[in-house]
Amino acid sequence: GAGVSQSPSNKVTEKGKDVELRCDPISGHTALYWYRQSLGQGLEFLIYFQGNSAPDKSGLPSDRFSAERTGGSVSTLTIQRTQQEDSAVYLCASSRLFHEQFFGPGTRLTVL
Amino acid sequence: QKEVEQNSGPLSVPEGAIASLNCTYSDRVSQSFFWYRQYSGKSPELIMSIYSNGDKEDGRFTAQLNKASQYVSLLIRDSQPSDSATYLCAVNLFSGGYNKLIFGAGTRLAVHP
Numbered sequence: 001g002a003g004v005s006q007s008p009s010n011k012v013t014e015k016g017k018d019v020e021l022r023c024d025p026i027s028g029h030t031a032l033y034w035y036r037q038s039l040g041q042g043l044e045f046l047i048y049f050q051g052n053s054a055p056d057k058s059g060l061p062s063d064r065f066s067a068e069r070t071g072g073s074v075s076t077l078t079i080q081r082t083q084q085e086d087s088a089v090y091l092c093a094s095s096r097l098f099h100e101q102f103f104g105p106g107t108r109l110t111v112l
Numbered sequence: 113q114k115e116v117e118q119n120s121g122p123l124s125v126p127e128g129a130i131a132s133l134n135c136t137y138s139d140r141v142s143q144s145f146f147w148y149r150q151y152s153g154k155s156p157e158l159i160m161s162i163y164s165n166g167d168k169e170d171g172r173f174t175a176q177l178n179k180a181s182q183y184v185s186l187l188i189r190d191s192q193p194s195d196s197a198t199y200l201c202a203v204n205l206f207s208g209g210y211n212k213l214i215f216g217a218g219t220r221l222a223v224h225p
Contacts, residue, residue, distance in 0.1 A: 031211075033213075041217075042200075042215065042216070042217035042218055043156070043200070043215045045212075045215075048210070048212065050210060055210050056210065056212065089155075091155055091156075095213075097211070098144070098204070098211045100144075100146050100158050100161050100213075101146075101158075101202075101213055102158065103148075103155040103156050103157070104155060105154075105155050106155045
């Protein structure tokens with residue numbers, strides 16, 4: 001497909017477990033963004049990648065959160081020792097440099 | 113002051129009316145402005161982009177930009193119940209050496225039959 005894809009679409013985990021969320025951006029998009037959206041809330045910026053580097057990690061809420069991007073393409077967001085407050089929809093977006101962002105369908109994370 | 117501000121709503125309009133959604137931003141040097149629509153339980157979808165002062169029309173949607181007053185608006189003509197969604201305003205800000213898109217909190221629009 002031509003759009004941003006994310007997997008899994010839904011993830012249910014137990015408190016304390018680690019989870020990995022994957023984002024596959026639109027081909028040719030050099031910029032990749034991760035956001036979090038809690039129920040009924042706005043978008044919370046987490047991290048931005050330009051190529052494989054992350055010039056802005058300012059939105060990561062704690063050191064339990066990390067992300068990487070390899071080959072200038074796929075990105076993985078990892079949450080270690082998940083907490084119930086991590087429950088949210090995690091959205092990935094990609095863009096060409098300085099252009100509009102296109103969002104993936106999101107991963108709904110539920111921490112029990 | 114928030115970088116991008118929107119009235120949270122809900123904005124309720126009757127079917128067939130014009131819905132007017134407004135957004136103000138704080139950074140005078142911002143050059144790119146976007147409107148996204150987000151249906152409940154779905155991800156944001158880009159519906160309009162505008163880069164220069166004035167109006168830009170696309171079907172029933174018109175985006176209006178006034179850089180001097182630092183506001184951007186979205187008009188939806190002949191509103192339909194299917195337009196009921198949250199509308200997010202986004203503004204490009206060059207900060208920290210890179211281009212960053214700042215989102216407003218969104219305005220919830222309800223179009224009633």
